[in-house]
Amino acid sequence: MTRSVSPAAPVGVVIMGVAGSGKTTTARNLSRALGWAYRDADEFHPPENIAKMSRGEPLTDEDRWPWLRAIAAWLAERLAAGESVIVTCSALKRAYRDILAAGRPDVRLVLLAGDRDLIGARMKARKHHFMPTSLLDSQFAALEPPGPDEGVVTVSVVQSPRAVVHDIIACLGLDAAG
Known part of the structure; x- marks a missing residue:
């Protein structure tokens, strides 16, 4: 079911987590559910970064x-233009999240959380992605759990993709505007 949700002020939602946690799937499903545009962080990587990760x-x-x-x-x-949007980004370290959110209350961070075995299995099942499963351990090693002062919403990826989106909408209070 697609419905358009228009909060009083534009909101930017950053779907974050380690590689293979479901960021792209979640962002696509959330985009459909809310009627908001989304971009994948991979689109912002310079070619040098993609080549490095591919190696x-x-x-x-x-x-x-x-x-x-x-x-x-x-x-x-996008927020200055009055648009609510979604973007994926691993945002593994607090310093990275600080750049993305920059203390802005209109930028909300959502961490997709799951254990290494589950996410590793999902990565192995992916086709045509430049991020090899061999880098998953470095992703978990780099992940700095968000502090309570960051206001990050954590959603388990053990559940279905539909349930993940439902939880995000509920936790961010977006369903109240629908």
Whole structure:
């Protein structure tokens, strides 16, 4: 069921988590449910980053800063235009989340959480993705659990994709506007 939800003010939702946690699937389903546009963070990577990850090399913070700033700029631009939008981004470290949210109450972060075995199995089942399963351990090692002061909503990916979207909408209070 698709319905358009229009909050009083535009909202940017960042769907975050390790590779294979379901960010793209969740963002697509959430986009359909809310009628909002979404972009995948992979679209913001420069070719050098994609080549590095394709070779099985983890990105460094120096590789990530321009990528994160590009995502944050897109969010700010869309919100300033009065659009509610969704973007995926691993946002594994607090410093990364600080760039994306920049203290803005109109940017909400949603962490897709699951254990390494479940997410590893999902990664192995993916086709045609540049991120190899061999980098999953580095993703979990880099993940800094969000602090309570960050206001990150955590949703378990053990449940169905539909239930994940339902939980996000409920936790962010978006269903009240529908």
